Amino acid sequence: MNLLKVIIVLITCVYSFHTLAAQGKLLATPGVSQVEGSAGGGIVPWAQLAGYASDDEFAVNGFCSRADVTDYSLDVCGAQVNLFNRVEFSYAQQQFDVPALDTQIEQSITSAKVRVYGDIVYSQWPQLSVGVQHKSLEDGTVATLLGAQDTSGTDIYLAASKLHLGAIAGYNWFWNITTRYSDANQLGLLGFGGVDKNKEILFEGSTAVFFSREVAVGIEYRQKSNNLGLGEQDWQDLFIAWMPNKNVSVTAAWLDLGRIAGAEDQTGWYLSVTGYW
Amino acid sequence: MKNVLFLLFLFTLTACTSASKLSLYQQLDGQKGIERLVDSFINQIGNDDTILPYFTHANVAHFRAGFITHLCSITNGPCEYKGDNMVDIHTGMHISERDFNRVVDLLINAMDEQHISHSVQNQILAKMAPLRAEIINI
Numbered sequence: 047m048n049l050l051k052v053i054i055v056l057i058t059c060v061y062s063f064h065t066l067a068a069q070g071k072l073l074a075t076p077g078v079s080q081v082e083g084s085a086g087g088g089i090v091p092w093a094q095l096a097g098y099a100s101d102d103e104f105a106v107n108g109f110c111s112r113a114d115v116t117d118y119s120l121d122v123c124g125a126q127v128n129l130f131n132r133v134e135f136s137y138a139q140q141q142f143d144v145p146a147l148d149t150q151i152e153q154s155i156t157s158a159k160v161r162v163y164g165d166i167v168y169s170q171w172p173q174l175s176v177g178v179q180h181k182s183l184e185d186g187t188v189a190t191l192l193g194a195q196d197t198s199g200t201d202i203y204l205a206a207s208k209l210h211l212g213a214i215a216g217y218n219w220f221w222n223i224t225t226r227y228s229d230a231n232q233l234g235l236l237g238f239g240g241v242d243k244n245k246e247i248l249f250e251g252s253t254a255v256f257f258s259r260e261v262a263v264g265i266e267y268r269q270k271s272n273n274l275g276l277g278e279q280d281w282q283d284l285f286i287a288w289m290p291n292k293n294v295s296v297t298a299a300w301l302d303l304g305r306i307a308g309a310e311d312q313t314g315w316y317l318s319v320t321g322y323w
Numbered sequence: 324m325k326n327v328l329f330l331l332f333l334f335t336l337t338a339c340t341s342a343s344k345l346s347l348y349q350q351l352d353g354q355k356g357i358e359r360l361v362d363s364f365i366n367q368i369g370n371d372d373t374i375l376p377y378f379t380h381a382n383v384a385h386f387r388a389g390f391i392t393h394l395c396s397i398t399n400g401p402c403e404y405k406g407d408n409m410v411d412i413h414t415g416m417h418i419s420e421r422d423f424n425r426v427v428d429l430l431i432n433a434m435d436e437q438h439i440s441h442s443v444q445n446q447i448l449a450k451m452a453p454l455r456a457e458i459i460n461i
Contacts, residue, residue, distance in 0.1 A: 070421030072428070100420040131420075168455045211449035216442020258441055259431070 067293055067323045068128075070100025073259050074289040075166060075209065078297045079109035079320045082155050082179050082233065083124040083138025086205075088299050088316055089268045089281050090250040092222040093175040093207035095134040095161055096126035097322050098292050104129050106323045115303055115314035119143045120235075124155075134159040134177075142235045144307075151235050152184040166220075172208040179203075181234035192274050192307070194237025201228040203250075218256040220264070225249055231274050232306060240273030254287075262287045270304075279304025283316065295320045347450075348400030350443050357394050361387055363433035373425055377416060397450040409457035416461070423459045 077094045080086035085096035088111075097105025105128040113120040124138030135158050142151040159177035166173045179201045183189055186197025207222035229238050229245040239245075248271060254264025268281040285299035299316035306312045351357055365387060368374050378386070395402035406412075427448070434444045 070419075070424055072424050100424065102419055103421060168452055170453075211452060212442060212445030213449075216440075216445050218445055 068097060068099040068103040068105035069292050070103050071098045071131075071292075072167060073292060074256065074262065074287075074295075076322075078287055078289075078295050079107070079111065079124065079126070079318060081111060081113070081120065081122050081138075081140070082157065082181075083109075083122070083126065083136040084157050084159055084177060084179065085126060085128075085134060085136075087222070087252040087254075087264070087266050088283055088285055088297060088301075088318065090222065090224050090252045090266050091159070091177055091179075091203060091205055092224070092252065093161070093173040093205040094166055095128045095131055095159060095175070096136065097128040099128040099131050101131050103131075107320055109318060109320040111297075111316065111318035113301060113314065113316045115301060115306070115312040117144070117146060117309045117312060118306060119145075132161055140233070140235065149188065151188055153181055153234055154184070155179055155181045155234075166207050166209045167211070172206040175205050177203050177205065181230060181238075183234065183237065186237060189231070189235075189237025192231075192236055192276065193240050194231055194274065195229075195239035195241075195243075197237055199228070199230055199234055199238030201226055201230060203227070214255055219253070220256070220262065221251070221253040223249070223251050229271065229273060232270075232278060236274060236276075236307060238273075240275065243271070243273035246271050254285075260288060260290050262289075276308050277305045285316075293322055295322075346400070347398035347443060347446055348395060351394075351398060351439065351447075353400065354391075354395065356437070357391055357398070357400070360433055360437050360439070361391050361394065363436045364390070364430055367429040367433050367436075368426075371425070371429060373422060374429060377418070377422070394447075398447065409454050410461065413458045414461045418459045418461075420459060423455060 076097055077085050077087060077092045080088055080091050084091035085094050086092040097107045099105035107126045110123040121141045122138055124136060126134055126136040128134050138155045140153045157177060157179040159175050162174045162176055164171055164173040182198040189197055203224050203226040205222060205224040210219045213219040226248045227245050228248060229243065231237050248269040250268040252264060252266040254262040256262045263286050266283045270278045270280050272278045282302045283299040285297055287295060287297040289295040297318040301314050301316050303312040365383065368378060389406040392402050393404045396404040
């Protein structure tokens with residue numbers, strides 16, 4: 047119920063401070079908050095920077111998300127700062143629950159993202175950003191037992207995204223492609239690397255159609271490496287995001303996360319709320 | 324009978340194709356629709372404390388006429404925009420990214436007010452978006 051409290055506090059704050067909020071981007075164009083804390087979809091970081099700051103504004107956002115799959119659940123809360131739509135800093139705290147073993151794994155993620163080129167709406171070519179996510183497990187016992195080499199690690203990624211106005215029967219079409227260089231096992235919750243396993247390049251993608259200014263429906267895909275020999279599989283989701291104004295967004299998704307630590311067919315639900323100042 | 328069905332099919336197909344091939348100008352209800360939209364837009368600007376100051380020294384009638392012709396022209400209507408180019412109009416106004424997007428928001432409000440469909444709105448925005456580079460930060 048802590049999550050619920052945080053969400054309520056977030057929404058209350060957002061509504062009481064909405065007059066101070068950065069408003070310089072078009073509605074829905076910043077995207078939402080992904081599970082590692084960066085602006086993105088649900089599982090993929092996107093090229094957009096978090097929040098509604100344009101080139102002469104800053105924005106501060108907070109979010110909480112929960113993923114509930116067959117044998118596990120993940121709670122994440124975090125915050126992002128956007129400086130002049132050029133740099134994004136974010137921090138996220140993940141809590142991964144394994145009810146069957148009565149175990150919790152906690153990880154903190156500190157990230158930065160820099161917009162290198164463009165604007166997802168206006169530039170001729172897609173918006174491009176580079177990002178880094180530094181992850182650290184609070185207690186690496188489980189990761190080490192499973193054969194991970196490290197209990198902290200750093201991912202770097204390059205993301206490209208574009209919104210095509212009126213592109214599909216008059217509806218706006220969005221896509222994002224991300225390439226990540228990583229050795230994280232299940233986001234890092236199961237540590238980093240494995241025996242004779244190094245970092246590799248992984249592909250991630252998202253695409254969505256806006257059925258109105260406020261509602262987007264889309265899919266995501268995230269390639270995963272299998273460093274621990276536990277048959278880690280690629281992730282997918284189908285999401286609907288509701289962005290009724292420039293102060294709040296709510297995202298729901300259906301997740302297919304494949305095999306996690308030997309448990310097959312991890313499917314379930316995802317809910318995420320972001321507040322924008 | 325076969326021929327009749329074939330003709331019917333052809334007729335239906337043509338009807339559907341021509342329905343979807345209405346120009347944006349026609350889907351906006353032509354000149355009258357564009358005039359209503361521009362009037363709504365001017366009304367939106369008039370009520371916006373951030374954007375109104377940009378129009379302090381503007382001739383509203385001139386802006387109205389110019390924007391109507393411009394919209395008519397980019398929606399493939401029977402007009403040719405011969406007014407000042409975007410760079411000349413906006414030089415010295417120092418329009419920020421934020422204020423540009425606010426004007427887009429006001430235009431969307433005006434299109435909503437005129438009950439213009441979501442897909443027609445997007446196609447109009449798609450025609451105007453490339454002009455941004457000739458408008459902001461100059």
